Amino acid sequence: MGAARYIWIDDSLRPASEGVVPFVSAAVQYGFSVFEGIRCYSTDQGPAVFRMDEHVERLFDSAHIVGFRDLPVTAEQVTTAINQTIAANEFSSCYIRPMIYLDGAMSLTVEAGQPHFVVAAWEWKAFLGAEAKERGIRANISSFTRLHPNIMMTKAKVSGNYVSSILAKTESHRAGFDEAIMLGPDGYVAECTGENLFVVRNQVIYTSPRAGILEGITRDSLIALARDLGYAVVEEPISRDQLYIADEVFVSGTAAEVVALREIDFRVIGDGKTGPITRALQHEFDKVVRGRHARSAGWLAPVPALNTAAAVRS
Numbered sequence: 001m002g003a004a005r006y007i008w009i010d011d012s013l014r015p016a017s018e019g020v021v022p023f024v025s026a027a028v029q030y031g032f033s034v035f036e037g038i039r040c041y042s043t044d045q046g047p048a049v050f051r052m053d054e055h056v057e058r059l060f061d062s063a064h065i066v067g068f069r070d071l072p073v074t075a076e077q078v079t080t081a082i083n084q085t086i087a088a089n090e091f092s093s094c095y096i097r098p099m100i101y102l103d104g105a106m107s108l109t110v111e112a113g114q115p116h117f118v119v120a121a122w123e124w125k126a127f128l129g130a131e132a133k134e135r136g137i138r139a140n141i142s143s144f145t146r147l148h149p150n151i152m153m154t155k156a157k158v159s160g161n162y163v164s165s166i167l168a169k170t171e172s173h174r175a176g177f178d179e180a181i182m183l184g185p186d187g188y189v190a191e192c193t194g195e196n197l198f199v200v201r202n203q204v205i206y207t208s209p210r211a212g213i214l215e216g217i218t219r220d221s222l223i224a225l226a227r228d229l230g231y232a233v234v235e236e237p238i239s240r241d242q243l244y245i246a247d248e249v250f251v252s253g254t255a256a257e258v259v260a261l262r263e264i265d266f267r268v269i270g271d272g273k274t275g276p277i278t279r280a281l282q283h284e285f286d287k288v289v290r291g292r293h294a295r296s297a298g299w300l301a302p303v304p305a306l307n308t309a310a311a312v313r314s
Contacts, residue, residue, distance in 0.1 A: 002123025006088040008081040009118050010072060013088050019120060026105035026113050031160025033101035034062035037254040038082065040121075040303065042092040043291035048300040049086070049096070050254075050289055052079060054217050056098075062156040063100050067110045071100065073117045079301075085119045087306035095124040095255065101159075124255065133282065136262030136274045137178035139192070141240055142168040146182040146190035146212065154212055165193035179251070181243070181264065184212045189238040195256045197238075198222070200248035200277050205233045218252040218285075221299070225284045228295075231277065248275035258282045 007019040026032035036059045040049045056078050063071060073081070082096055098119045105113025144164050147154060152161055168180040181197065184190040190212055191197055196219040199206045205226050207219070223233045243249055247270045249261040258281055260274040274282075287293040291300055 002091075002094070004085075004089045004091075004094075004121050006085060007118065007120050008085045010116055011077075013084060016120075019118065021101060022103055024106060025101070025103045026108075027101035027103065027159070029106065030108075031158070031163065032066070032105065032110075032113075033099050033159045034059060034066060034068075034157055035097055035099040035159060036062075036157060038096040038098070039254050039289070040086050040091065040094050040096060041289040041291075041300070043289075043296075043300065043302075045291060045302060047086060047092050047094075047303040048291060049082065049303060051217050051221065051299050052082070052301040054220075056082075058157065058217070059098055059100065062158065063115075065153045065156040066158060068100065068102075068115055069110070070115070071117075072115055073100075078117070078119075080307075081117070081119045083303050084307060085121050086303050089121055091121060091123060093123070093125075094121045096121045099159075132178070132259045133257070134274065136260035136272075136278075138176075138263040139179040139181050139261050140172055140175060140177045140265050142171060142180035142182050142193075144168040144171070144180070144182060146184045148185040149212060154214060157214060162194075169193040179261070183240065184208075186212075186237075187239075189240065189243065192251050192253075195251035195253035195259075197249065197251050199238055199242060199246045200250075200275065201242075201246050203231065203277075205231050205277065206238055206242075207233065207235055208238055209235050216253055218254055218257065221288070222252050222258065222281055222285065224295070225281055225288070226277075229280060229284065243269070246270065248278050250275075250278040250281070258285050 004016050006013045007016045036055045038055045040047050056075050100117050102113040172180040180193050182190050196216040226233050243264050244267045249269050252258050260278045262272050288296050
């Protein structure tokens with residue numbers, strides 16, 4: 001994982017060493033912050049951010065859902081901060097983490113604290129391992145249930161929501177698997193710890209309904225790419241046993257991109273390797289993010305050069 005030299009804090013670039021959050025804050029004590037995971041890719045025209053506008057919009061949606069009111073930044077300022085952080089660190093490709101966190105607020109109300117904005121970036125090439133894309137990974141059904149929408153907002157990308165993801169993935173790793181599949185409170189498949197899930201059966205692609213999941217931007221991209229290729233994509237409840245008899249199962253996410261599940265609960269899925277539809281979508285997605293696809297112009301935002309007005313504060 002390549003380290004960054006600079007981080008964006010509130011309104012300017014700072015040395016990465018200044019990227020700290022107060023211990024006595026709702027962000028640390030209660031997990032009260034919202035964030036995005038975004039990828040910047042190396043293209044023939046230089047670094048470009050994948051679906052920047054959609055990610056920035058979701059960051060503000062998350063902030064609105066959890067009750068932030070007077071935010072310290074606008075969407076335009078977030079976009080500028082992301083671009084300048086990438087440029088300052090001279091990354092050709094990287095993972096970007098913008099966050100709005102609540103400082104103070106130990107009395108458990110949003111108004112008692114002060115929102116702050118930060119952007120971090122680092123080089124992160126293979127989230128699920130170097131061989132995952134080629135071979136696929138092994139997963140199991142977690143003993144932990146995906147949060148119910150009346151317990152925690154499932155449409156907001158809230159830091160505290162990921163405690164259950166950490167518990168589930170740690171359990172799976174200790175049992176020898178690579179990833180955990182989380183069922184919803186209704187017993188149907190929801191999503192993985194940080195990825196959305198798709199099932200292929202008889203040339204039709206199925207995915208879980210949107211109500212109880214985080215609507216992934218990579219998920220949305222793959223649905224569009226699959227339909228471009230002529231595949232039907234159906235949103236409907238998926239049962240655990242439907243996973244076992246699928247021709248293919250794959251997951252998607254900003255960090256994971258597109259990865260097959262070759263085994264679930266000790267049951268081989270399909271041929272036990274990345275299937276043809278998953279492979280086709282991997283290929284299409286790779287073309288998009290490298291700037292070599294018809295959709296690239298609409299989904300990639302080139303990173304402008306570093307603006308001297310965003311000089312690092314010392």
